[in-house]
Amino acid sequence: MTKLSVNINKIATLRNSRGGNVPNLLKFAEDIERFGGQGITIHPRPDERHIKYQDARDLVSVVKTEFNIEGNPIQSFIDLVLETKPTQVTLVPDAIDALTSNAGWDTIKHQSFLQEVVQEFQQNGIRTSIFIGTDLKLVEAAAKTGSDRIELYTEDFAAQFNIGNKEAIKPYTTAAVLAHTLGLGINAGHDLSLDNIQFFKENIPNLAEVSIGHSLIVESLYLGIENVVNMYLHRLQ
Template sequence: MTKLSVNINKIATLRNSRGGNVPNLLTVATDIEGFGAQGITIHPRPDERHIRYQDARDLKNIVTTEYNIEGNPIKSFMDLVLEVKPTQVTLVPDALDAITSNAGWDTITHQSFLQEVIKEFQQNGIRTSIFIDTDAKLIEAAAKTGADRVELYTEDFATQFDLGNFDAIKPYTEAAVLAHKLGLGVNAGHDLSLDNIKFFKENIPNLDEVSIGHALIAESLYLGLENVVNMYLHRLK
């Protein structure tokens, strides 16, 4: 079964918008695990506009499933990850002022840099994943960095799926097959939702994990958080 890791950035955004500690991020993370999710994901950014660095530290003592921290490996992020030692770190090349992640790594241009970063994380027992597009050459270069996994950037699939273009899944299927052949685990995330997750899962072989935040939290406003988590788990079986 493909694991569901729930990104709780939006919970932190809601908390921060009012100040104080409502909703309580740690309580929500614990509840999400209790509802059946197999992981918690956070993506702290330098301006701490949603997840704060202290949240990452506090969650370490709370999360009992897989703990995934995403981000651009600038020094402050690397120091945080090495301190917290999550289950997995997902490297994302987002700009400091990015609203959300909008591109995967150029693993050819940045191969030596990624090799150094990945080596340091792995020496500390942290599984590594690279956020990446579906280009075969980039997948092949990702394998040369020593990464454990790639996370397929799925925004284009989600956009095309909404337009009825189901053939948009093909590059993702091919990328997953190639990644598995090269010894890489396969994760996926960005704009996956209740509408498209079942189709995506059915067409992506060896899919280890999906990380879903914005859509899941938005859907929960109408359907309830526990219900939505279980709806995802059902579609991922």
């Protein structure tokens, strides 16, 4: 079964909007696990506009499943990951002012840098994953960094699926097959939802994990968080 890791950035955004501790981010993470979620994902950014660096520290003693920290490996992020030692770190090439993740790595151009970062995290017992598109040359270059996994950036698939173009899955299937052949584990995330997750799962062999935040939280406003978590789990079986 593909694991479901729930990104709780939006809960932090809601909390921060009032300046207090409602909703309680740590309690929410505990509840996600209690409802069946198999991981917690956070993506702290330098301006701490949603997840704060202290949240990452506090979640270490709360998360009992898999803890995944995403972000651009600037020095402050690297230091935070080495301090908290999550199960997995996902390297994302965000610009500092990016509203959300909007591109995967050029693993050819940045191969040397990624190799160094991956090695440092692995030496500290942290599984590594590289956020990437479906270009096969970039998948091959990702493998050369020594990374444990890639995370397929699924925004284009989701947008095309939404207008009825199911052929958009093909590059992702091809990239996943190649990645598996090269010894890479396969994660995926960005704009996956209850509408498209089952189709995506059925067409991506060896899909280890999906990280879902925005859509899952929006769907939960209508259907309730416990119900939505279990709806994803059912589709991922």
